[in-house]
Amino acid sequence: MKRVKWILAALLVFAAISAWGQQSFASISFGASLPQGPYGSTGDLSSSGYARPGGAIKFDAAYFPVSYIGIGGSFSFGSNFANRDSLLQDIVLYIEENASSVIDIPEDAEIIYGSGFWNYINLFIGPNFSVRPSQRIYIDMRVLAGGTILRAPEQELRINFDGTEIYNRTSGNKLAFGFTAGAGLRFMLRSELALRVGVDYFQSRAKFDYKFDLFRGVAEDIPPLSADFPVRTLELNLGLAYSF
Numbered sequence: 001m002k003r004v005k006w007i008l009a010a011l012l013v014f015a016a017i018s019a020w021g022q023q024s025f026a027s028i029s030f031g032a033s034l035p036q037g038p039y040g041s042t043g044d045l046s047s048s049g050y051a052r053p054g055g056a057i058k059f060d061a062a063y064f065p066v067s068y069i070g071i072g073g074s075f076s077f078g079s080n081f082a083n084r085d086s087l088l089q090d091i092v093l094y095i096e097e098n099a100s101s102v103i104d105i106p107e108d109a110e111i112i113y114g115s116g117f118w119n120y121i122n123l124f125i126g127p128n129f130s131v132r133p134s135q136r137i138y139i140d141m142r143v144l145a146g147g148t149i150l151r152a153p154e155q156e157l158r159i160n161f162d163g164t165e166i167y168n169r170t171s172g173n174k175l176a177f178g179f180t181a182g183a184g185l186r187f188m189l190r191s192e193l194a195l196r197v198g199v200d201y202f203q204s205r206a207k208f209d210y211k212f213d214l215f216r217g218v219a220e221d222i223p224p225l226s227a228d229f230p231v232r233t234l235e236l237n238l239g240l241a242y243s244f
Contacts, residue, residue: 023138024070025186026061027196029239033078036232042086045094045210047229050087050153051118054080056235058200062128062140072128072142074180078202078233080118082153088113091157091168095212099222109161116154120204120231122178123147138186138194148178148204150231166222167213178204186241196241204231 033056034040039049056078064070088111096103124144131139150173157168184198206229212222 023243024061024063025194025241025243027059027239027241029058029060029196029198029237031056031058031198031235031237031239033080034234034236035080036234038229039080039206039231039233042083043090045090045225046227049118049206049229049231050083051231052081052083054078054117056233056237058198058235058237058239060241062130062142064128064130068130070128070130072126072144074122074124074144076122076124076235078120078122078235080233082115082117084113084115087115087153087155088157091210092159094210094225095159095166095168095222098225103164103166105159105166106161109159112156112158114156118153118231119151120178120202121149122180122202122204124178124180126179136188138188140184140186140198141182143179143181145177145179148176150174150176150204150206152206152208152227168210170208170210172208174207176204176206178202180235182235188243192243194241194243196239198235198237200235200237202231202233202235205229206231 033054035051038047039051041048042050056076058074058076060074062070062072092105096105124146126144128142152170155170159166180200180202182198182200184196186194186196188194208227210225
């Protein structure tokens with residue numbers, strides 16, 4: 001008899017939670033993009049991203065055909081500053097150590113260097129899970145995957161000394177696989193509008209080349225350098241969600 005009472009009580013609680021209903025939603029949020037692992041490290045052009053904290057904009061949505069389990073999608077844009085000083089120092093060191101003839105760049109050499117930002121655009125889709133512990137609070141969890149467009153910092157370096165000119169360029173977009181996993185909380189401000197906070201882990205992979213040209217009357221050789229490392233960020237975001 002006690003077991004029956006417990007089962008009935010559990011069913012009543014489940015019915016009460018279900019009665020609140022699960023709401024599909026669309027949201028926009030803004031926040032920080034914090035580099036993790038090799039993406040934010042320095043010291044090795046081939047395996048470091050030299051990325052610094054930046055920002056992210058996210059457009060998210062989830063549709064729940066049944067309670068608790070739905071399908072979610074995300075379109076986001078993130079940008080990270082480049083650690084300019086460390087990047088320039090390591091590029092110059094690579095040139096001196098890998099040129100086909102001995103190159104010693106003097107301290108008074110004319111160096112003109114410009115560096116952009118890391119940029120990434122994501123379009124993801126996947127399962128979205130949501131529970132409603134109270135009438136005004138939703139807790140969301142998701143694992144999404146899809147395509148990422150990565151753009152390494154566009155760089156241009158010119159070094160001039162003693163009739164020698166060295167030119168380095170790095171640019172280009174790469175399409176890669178990416179995924180995100182995270183959790184968020186929606187606090188209902190009114191029946192259709194909620195404040196949404198979230199934390200997401202994002203990962204993809206960067207592959208690009210540093211290319212060099214050396215001119216000293218005749219062209220000499222500085223071999224190109226291939227970079228390959230995971231792009232990982234932790235994204236903290238805050239925004240508004242509209243329920244439908």
